Amino acid sequence: MLLNSKKFGLIIEKIVKEKRITYMDAVLNYxxxxxxxxxxxxxxxxxxxxxxxxxxxxxxxxIEKTNSAKLPL
Known part of the structure; x- marks a missing residue:
């Protein structure tokens, strides 16, 4: 299956929600x-x-934290 970044992102989001795992784990799982x-x-x-x-x-x-301010997820 050929994937583009949008399709891949949607697949990973679905894995994260269904399996309740981290994004890193979802990518590795995929x-x-x-x-x-x-x-x-x-x-x-x-x-x-x-x-x-x-x-x-x-x-x-x-990894080291970046200095830019980020809102909590």
Whole structure:
């Protein structure tokens, strides 16, 4: 199945809501279920999804927090 960033984002949003998992886990889950290398999907992750993953990673202290002010989700 050919995916664009919009379709991929919608699929990930659906996985997050249905399985009640993080965005990071949803992306990895999708890759595992579809036999995809997680590095190969970086071109179809849209800006919104990247921001959500970044916020999760910051909360988990996986990456340094950005200095920009963000509203809580």
């Amino acid at each position: 890759c595992e279920d579809n036999n995809l290398d997680s590095g190969s999907i970086k071109t179809i992750i849209n800006k919104s999804l990247k921001e959500k993953i970044q916020i999760e990673a910051e909360k988990l202290n996986l």
